[in-house]
Amino acid sequence: MSEARAVIRPLGEPGDLGWVVMAHGEQYAREFGWDGSFEALVARIVADYAERRDPTREAAWIAELDGRRVGSVFCVAGEVCEAGDGGEAGDGRDGGQGGTAKLRILLVDPAARGHRLGSRLVERCVDFAREAGYRRIRLWTNDTLTAARGVYLAAGFRLVEEEPHHSFGADLVGQVYELGLSGAAATRTGP
DSSP: OOOOEEEEEEEEEHHHHHHHHHHHHHHHHHHHHHOOOHHHHHHHHHHHHHHHHTTTTTTEEEEETTTEEEEEEEEESSSSOOTTTTTTTTTOOOOOOEEEEEEEEEEOOOGTTTTTTHHHHHHHHHHHHHHHSSSEEEEEEETTOHHHHHHHHHHHOEEEEEEEETTTTTEEEEEEEEEEEEESOOOOOOO
């Protein structure tokens, strides 16, 4: 039996954007019972990226397993994201060099787990943010996403904020994680 071929490639093929929205909507409804407002949030993030992307400061990737899309992650310029707002403060851009990048909409299909795709997607995002000159990278997630939290912690992210909220038809605890990117031994900076 041959081993599955897992690759990470830049987002940009026809259907990638729509797949990201669809996959998030379907997977989070199936796994957590989240309603369509989550899919709408993902659609806004994807549309903003597609319409206003700065290619020197923002990028996204698709994970494939045997040629089938199974994961995604986005790195966008951002203001400091706040718990409960989905990271959507203002237009999500800090405008200047340095500042804060946001890791957005990480997803790995459950059928593709075990190939380190989540870790590889996060690593690609962090490497891009560092090369683009950001001082730190932040993300907003929810406490129910335990597999993602493990990936973030293994990559060196630290929990900096937590706040209960009701979103996507569920009672959740929003969490903000941060990773410092400057210097050889990057450390967490203050919120």
